[in-house]
Amino acid sequence: xxxxxxxxxxxxxxxxxxxxxxxxxxxxxxxxxxxxxxxxxxxxxxxxxxxxxxxxxxxxxxxxxxxxxxxxxxxxxxxxxxxxxxxxxxxxxxxxxxxxxxxxxxxxxxxxxxxxxxxxxxxxxxxxxxxxxxxxxxxxxxxxxxxxxxxxxxxxxxxx
Amino acid sequence: xxxxxxxxxxxxxxxxxxxxxxxxxxxxxxxxxxxxxxxxxxxxxxxxxxxxxxxxxxxxxxxxxxxxxxxxxxxxxxxxxxxxxxxxxxxxxxxxxxxxxxxxxxxxxxxxxxxxxxxxxxxxxxxxxxxxxxxxxxxxxxxxxxxxxxxxxxxxxxxx
Numbered sequence: 001x002x003x004x005x006x007x008x009x010x011x012x013x014x015x016x017x018x019x020x021x022x023x024x025x026x027x028x029x030x031x032x033x034x035x036x037x038x039x040x041x042x043x044x045x046x047x048x049x050x051x052x053x054x055x056x057x058x059x060x061x062x063x064x065x066x067x068x069x070x071x072x073x074x075x076x077x078x079x080x081x082x083x084x085x086x087x088x089x090x091x092x093x094x095x096x097x098x099x100x101x102x103x104x105x106x107x108x109x110x111x112x113x114x115x116x117x118x119x120x121x122x123x124x125x126x127x128x129x130x131x132x133x134x135x136x137x138x139x140x141x142x143x144x145x146x147x148x149x150x151x152x153x154x155x156x157x158x159x160x
Numbered sequence: 161x162x163x164x165x166x167x168x169x170x171x172x173x174x175x176x177x178x179x180x181x182x183x184x185x186x187x188x189x190x191x192x193x194x195x196x197x198x199x200x201x202x203x204x205x206x207x208x209x210x211x212x213x214x215x216x217x218x219x220x221x222x223x224x225x226x227x228x229x230x231x232x233x234x235x236x237x238x239x240x241x242x243x244x245x246x247x248x249x250x251x252x253x254x255x256x257x258x259x260x261x262x263x264x265x266x267x268x269x270x271x272x273x274x275x276x277x278x279x280x281x282x283x284x285x286x287x288x289x290x291x292x293x294x295x296x297x298x299x300x301x302x303x304x305x306x307x308x309x310x311x312x313x314x315x316x317x318x319x320x
Contacts, residue, residue, distance in 0.1 A: 052232060097214040102297070103293065114182075136264075137262070137264075141171065147178050151189040152274045159275070
């Protein structure tokens, strides 16, 4: 990536955030920044334990802030830089946010080595529901499908 | 599940929420409730398009609200009922929230049938990073690993 200096600069910013916020006891050692047209439009760090929000991972927080900043639920055209490979929650949130590209430093195995569940979660998400460690019941109900049918023909629905 | 009436009652509540909030134009046709000791401690519905937050799926919103309600980042001992199978983002958030059990009605394929990406995302999350539709660069940096090393020996870290 020597030919791609901006990438390394923004990735370094994500890492700096991960270090600063960890030292400030705001949460786990993770940071992320979102960049569009060369400008940072959102920064996030892990706030799980200080905000009582288990979904407040660095990437999710950065996505929320960038969306508030640009007042849109789509981050199309933007890039996310994360100090660590996103867990499945964060990876899927990156798709839902329609981000164009992802750059990260540490891997899911590096995260596993310091006690985080990222690698385990990638395994769980890929399993059939009956093989997962969390007890799961699929209980189809016709009322639930009827809501989907109603959405499909709803004239004023907002797709996302 | 005829032998498990509480499950069906809470699942019906999740479906009712999905219908009401969709009709109120608050977002996509999804609802979720979180129950501990037989009491609902959080409810969520899809708010992606009205809150400009692509992570505001019903399950994630329900988790956030339940955690605020009990002032804890762990929902250990609680069950989540969702009108639809959680997408990978929501499923991983359920693990991070340490929920005990998951009950859902519609499936990821039902969601795909009305245009949502859930089934596609399950495929993407399982792929090697170079095979995914989102351009991804793994760029290891020693500064990033140093932050992890620092976390591992941090005496006052709060695990989650």
